[in-house]
Amino acid sequence: MKVHLNPNPNPLADSIREERLAQGGFGKYYTDNMVVAEWSEADGWSDAQLIPYGPITLDPATAVFHYGQEIFEGMKAYGQPDGSISLFRPEENAKRFARSAKRLALPEMSVEFFMETVKELVKQDRKWVPQKVGESLYIRPFMIATEVGLGVRPSNKATYYLISTPAGAYFNAANAVTVWISTEYVRAAQGGTGEAKCGGNYAASLVAQKQAAAQGCEQVVWLDAKDRFWVEEMGGMNLYFVKGSGKDAKVITPKLTGTLLPGITRDSILSVAKDLGYEVEEVMFSIDDWRDGIASGEITEVFACGTAAVVSAVGAAKSDHGTWVTGDGKPGPITMQIRETLLGIQHGTIPDTRGWNVKVC
Numbered sequence: 001m002k003v004h005l006n007p008n009p010n011p012l013a014d015s016i017r018e019e020r021l022a023q024g025g026f027g028k029y030y031t032d033n034m035v036v037a038e039w040s041e042a043d044g045w046s047d048a049q050l051i052p053y054g055p056i057t058l059d060p061a062t063a064v065f066h067y068g069q070e071i072f073e074g075m076k077a078y079g080q081p082d083g084s085i086s087l088f089r090p091e092e093n094a095k096r097f098a099r100s101a102k103r104l105a106l107p108e109m110s111v112e113f114f115m116e117t118v119k120e121l122v123k124q125d126r127k128w129v130p131q132k133v134g135e136s137l138y139i140r141p142f143m144i145a146t147e148v149g150l151g152v153r154p155s156n157k158a159t160y161y162l163i164s165t166p167a168g169a170y171f172n173a174a175n176a177v178t179v180w181i182s183t184e185y186v187r188a189a190q191g192g193t194g195e196a197k198c199g200g201n202y203a204a205s206l207v208a209q210k211q212a213a214a215q216g217c218e219q220v221v222w223l224d225a226k227d228r229f230w231v232e233e234m235g236g237m238n239l240y241f242v243k244g245s246g247k248d249a250k251v252i253t254p255k256l257t258g259t260l261l262p263g264i265t266r267d268s269i270l271s272v273a274k275d276l277g278y279e280v281e282e283v284m285f286s287i288d289d290w291r292d293g294i295a296s297g298e299i300t301e302v303f304a305c306g307t308a309a310v311v312s313a314v315g316a317a318k319s320d321h322g323t324w325v326t327g328d329g330k331p332g333p334i335t336m337q338i339r340e341t342l343l344g345i346q347h348g349t350i351p352d353t354r355g356w357n358v359k360v361c
């Protein structure tokens with residue numbers, strides 16, 4: 001499978017691009033190009049085309065609009081000190097994309113084909129990769145069901161797209177988010193699509209996001225569907241809890257039960273925290289553990305992690321049962337240390353001992 005290059009003949013002028021990069025932000029501007037590949041049951045995958053970024057035209061009866069058969073990924077390209085550009089653990093995104101495809105009855109793409117499309121887009125749009133620490137190019141692969149017709153069945157056609165947008169350093173070190181623990185709505189149940197990265201999971205979560213906002217919270221924390229007792233994750237990020245402090249601190253994260261999205265950042269932090277000398281554990285963690293741990297002072301820090309924001313502190317949690325403030329409500333030292341270490345590895349300022357960074361150009 002090849003990627004044919006038909007790049008934008010009129011890329012944005014350097015001065016305008018620089019202006020847009022300097023604005024920071026996230027998801028406001030998109031790069032000059034995108035990648036498209038088509039699949040059909042009869043012919044399998046076509047070669048991919050790298051083409052100018054632009055709108056797509058679809059028949060109103062296209063399957064994705066009606067039954068939500070869609071998956072996506074989120075990954076980043078980081079500028080390195082020597083001027084090169086690296087992706088962070090991109091093969092993990094490729095593998096997860098294939099697993100999500102399988103769950104949504106969409107065609108799997110090989111890791112090689114996926115990687116090739118990402119590398120070609122980053123090479124083509126390399127001037128869009130911001131250079132400062134904390135900045136990156138966010139890459140969004142996605143796949144939609146494109147069979148035309150209103151019959152409910154797995155689509156016999158699908159289209160893969162790849163777009164990218166510069167991500168500025170919007171992180172404010174003094175900020176910690178306040179989260180709303182939803183006991184009314186759930187994100188995922190056993191046998192559902194919680195482990196897959198699909199738009200449908202997000203569609204079903206937005207009403208709870210609205211509720212959270214009405215409570216003055218920025219994010220929703222999801223509990224398990226059956227008992228509404230076990231803490232799963234936060235919005236589009238996984239959660240971590242720190243018990244104790246200093247060298248004896250223990251860093252724990254909810255165990256993957258089949259309903260949590262297995263985050264690549266989550267997985268990376270399991271290794272990074274261990275390297276930093278902390279005891280690390282994946283556990284079943286309940287709302288009682290959270291409340292009691294905060295009350296006794298055993299839980300000293302709470303943070304969320306994901307590709308987009310990397311690591312962000314959780315300053316307080318609210319629910320029908322009250323409000324629990326983490327420590328002094330500000331990002332804690334271990335949260336910041338883990339954040340700095342992971343960012344350092346991604347930006348090539350801290351040695352990458354596991355070969356996580358994949359050089360593109």
Ligand SMILES: *Cc1c(COP(=O)(O)O)cnc(C)c1O
Nearest residue numbers: 236237238261263264265306307
């Ligand atoms: C993408 C995502 C995450 C984080 O995964 P990363 O691979 O670390 O970016 C966590 N939870 C949900 C629901 C997600 O969609």
